[in-house]
Amino acid sequence: MQPTLTKSVVLTLIGHISAAHLNPAVSVAAIILGKINIPMAVVYILAELSGGIAGFGLLQVVTPDSILRSKSNGSCCALCVTLPHPELSAFQAVLAEGLATSVLILVVCAVWDKRNERNTDSVPLRFGFTVMAIAAAEGPYTGASMNPARSLGPVIWTGVWESHWVYWVGPIVGAVLTAFMYKQVFDRTPAHVSQVTEDDNEQAIPLQSNRHSKELEAERGSDLNITQA
CATH class of the missing domain: 1.20.5 (Single alpha-helices involved in coiled-coils or other helix-helix interfaces)
Incomplete structure (x- = not known):
């Protein structure tokens, strides 16, 4: 629920300024759809990654040490680190993240579609419910990150790099394939x-x-x- 409300609030606050990508996968999709150019996408992605790192750093500052550290050995625990289910193979984890991101990018493409320009008032709410639905369905498998920036912040601070590559390959590949498919199949108006x-x-x-x-x-x-x- 918290990520859903957070995304809805951020979309409301800065959606009219920068489109509030918040996610390198969304920025990559924006390149394919012609919404931004590559230099601007680099700026977006750097800002997103920096925001993820700074955001988790701030979370550590305000979180009690008893929660941040394990009581058994005092080592830093994997707070907020996204990890695949232990019984999933690497391929299954990548596929799960890719499919979840594909659904997210489909919604993003629909919001950006020129035929949907007059239906933007409820975008933060609709996007929030989309994230909630995906998280409920896919969360038990990989944590439903769908966002390399969201997964990078915690691993930078905790040092838990296990399977982190899954949260880059899955979302980026899913975003590229979905954006390309949408452009070729649905966005065909001359x-x-x-x-x-x-x-x-x-x-x-x-x-x-x-x-x-x-x-x-x-x-x-x-x-x-x-x-x-």
Whole structure:
């Protein structure tokens, strides 16, 4: 529940400023869909990774030491570290993260779709519920990270690097394949069609205005003829 509400709040706060990617996988999808260029994506990803590291560092500062450290040997525990289920193979873990990220990216692609531009008011809420549903279904398998930045922060501070690569390969591959599929299958509207539609809309009002002006001129001319008669 907490990650869901957090993402919804952040989307509300900065979604109109930077689109609130919060996730390198989302930024990679944005490159494929033409939303941002590669240099800007690098800036986004660096900011996301830095935010994940700084965020977990702040969490350590405000968290009691008894929670941060194991009572048995005093070593730092894997607080917030995402780890695959012990009975999963590496392939299964990557596949689970990839599928979970694919669902997330499908929602992101739909939100960015031009045909959905007028339905953005409830995006934070819809995105939050999406994350909640995915976490409930996939969480027991790998923790449902779907975000390399979310998984990187804890391992930097705790040093628990076990299976960390899963949380890069799965989400990034899932994001690339899903964004490419969406672009090829669903986002197929020719550019000239949308341009013609926009031009028609822009010309509609002037045409109506010109027609109305001509009608007024004709009426005035008729009134003038009647008066002169």
